[in-house]
Amino acid sequence: MKIVSEQKETDPHQNIVEVAERLFSQIGFQKTTVADIARELRMSPANVYRFFSAKAEINEAVGRRLLTETEASLEAISTQPGSASEKLRSAIAALEKANAQRFVANRKLHELLETAFNENWPIVQDHSKKLNKVLTNIISEGNSAGEFHVSDCELAAILVRSACIRFCHPRLMVECAQEPEPTLDQMVDFCLVALG
Amino acid sequence: MKIVSEQKETDPHQNIVEVAERLFSQIGFQKTTVADIARELRMSPANVYRFFSAKAEINEAVGRRLLTETEASLEAISTQPGSASEKLRSAIAALEKANAQRFVANRKLHELLETAFNENWPIVQDHSKKLNKVLTNIISEGNSAGEFHVSDCELAAILVRSACIRFCHPRLMVECAQEPEPTLDQMVDFCLVALG
Numbered sequence: 351m352k353i354v355s356e357q358k359e360t361d362p363h364q365n366i367v368e369v370a371e372r373l374f375s376q377i378g379f380q381k382t383t384v385a386d387i388a389r390e391l392r393m394s395p396a397n398v399y400r401f402f403s404a405k406a407e408i409n410e411a412v413g414r415r416l417l418t419e420t421e422a423s424l425e426a427i428s429t430q431p432g433s434a435s436e437k438l439r440s441a442i443a444a445l446e447k448a449n450a451q452r453f454v455a456n457r458k459l460h461e462l463l464e465t466a467f468n469e470n471w472p473i474v475q476d477h478s479k480k481l482n483k484v485l486t487n488i489i490s491e492g493n494s495a496g497e498f499h500v501s502d503c504e505l506a507a508i509l510v511r512s513a514c515i516r517f518c519h520p521r522l523m524v525e526c527a528q529e530p531e532p533t534l535d536q537m538v539d540f541c542l543v544a545l546g
Numbered sequence: 547m548k549i550v551s552e553q554k555e556t557d558p559h560q561n562i563v564e565v566a567e568r569l570f571s572q573i574g575f576q577k578t579t580v581a582d583i584a585r586e587l588r589m590s591p592a593n594v595y596r597f598f599s600a601k602a603e604i605n606e607a608v609g610r611r612l613l614t615e616t617e618a619s620l621e622a623i624s625t626q627p628g629s630a631s632e633k634l635r636s637a638i639a640a641l642e643k644a645n646a647q648r649f650v651a652n653r654k655l656h657e658l659l660e661t662a663f664n665e666n667w668p669i670v671q672d673h674s675k676k677l678n679k680v681l682t683n684i685i686s687e688g689n690s691a692g693e694f695h696v697s698d699c700e701l702a703a704i705l706v707r708s709a710c711i712r713f714c715h716p717r718l719m720v721e722c723a724q725e726p727e728p729t730l731d732q733m734v735d736f737c738l739v740a741l742g
Contacts, residue, residue, distance in 0.1 A: 467721065468717070468721065470721055470724065475724075478725070505727065505728070505732065508727050508728050509728050509732060509733060509736045512709070512712055512728050512733060513708070513709035513733075513736065515711060515712060515718070516708055516711060519718075521664070521717070522711070522715075522718070525663065525664065525666055528666060528671075529674070531701065531704050532701070532704050532705050532708050536701065536705060537705060537708060537709075540702075540705045540709065540737075540740045541736075541740070543739070543740045544736045544737070544739040544740035
């Protein structure tokens with residue numbers, strides 16, 4: 351009880367998001383109400399509304415947290431040693447892995463992201479921009495190293511991400527699960543030929 | 547009345563599918579019941595069930611009809627004169643056009659296909675195979691003409707279709723509508739480089 355109040359004092363915004371994520375993963379984001387979240391935090395719903403003007407904002411905040419983790423893993427890959435081709439392959443593999451792991455480990459959180467992509471929430475648009483930026487950097491590095499010969503690295507990043515969308519999109523990943531081909535390596539190889 | 551009975555005698559299966567498609571496009575496939583379809587055809591629901599063992603089968607039959615139209619337009623493109631590159635571009639453009647037109651002209655039929663793709667109905671798997679076959683033929687022709695240098699045409703067809711999925715998938719098309727890039731031409735150019 352004491353710990354909860356201390357946390358509340360330190361960052362109520364973050365506490366709300368953390369509790370919401372836990373409830374979302376247990377009962378699903380659509381069934382979780384602001385009253386449920388408030389109850390867990392021993393605060394009034396009105397107090398939750400001081401930090402989030404609507405339940406939809408809490409959904410977005412939880413989604414953003416999940417997508418930020420994926421973005422961080424891609425940024426880590428982009429600064430590792432290795433060729434640009436290897437980094438590009440690792441980046442797409444990391445996107446697939448993040449999706450696949452969430453789907454297996456926590457289907458209800460996966461559903462939140464499916465809805466976010468389906469309804470094109472602002473967090474998804476923001477996520478796209480961040481991924482494009484990381485991929486642009488990797489491709490630009492490959493250009494400098496003579497691995498790639500691309501005139502517009504930003505466009506090339508968008509093309510690679512579009513080409514690999516079946517591995518990176520929470521809904522498509524599920525739809526394509528029963529189609530063995532193309533494998534991620536086949537698709538990345540195809541892109542590498544186009545970039546080279 | 548006479549015409550309806552004559553049609554019924556000639557091909558009741560087809561009559562049911564045609565009436566179902568009309569009702570689906572008016573009130574949506576989920577709200578249309580077998581009783582509605584039977585009523586339009588002045589027959590009993592039991593009679594409809596002589597031809598389709600479940601409503602789901604009628605949904606599939608209507609979906610198949612829509613997808614068959616698209617397949618026919620792609621097959622027509624593949625036998626036209628022109629280079630393989632041009633045919634490949636026209637084929638992807640035809641897939642996009644079929645989706646986009648249906649979305650604008652008849653949102654409720656578009657929703658039927660969205661659900662079919664979302665739930666990976668057998669008609670969608672069958673459609674994929676047919677599209678892969680047409681694209682394989684085009685790529686193989688490009689190989690013979692020296693336009694492409696592809697070792698496995700079937701795999702290349704699958705890769706091109708995956709790379710272009712944002713233009714050919716009823717749900718993704720809607721999700722990606724607000725992202726101007728990549729354009730269809732940019733994506734096809736990217737694929738043509740990879741095939742060349």
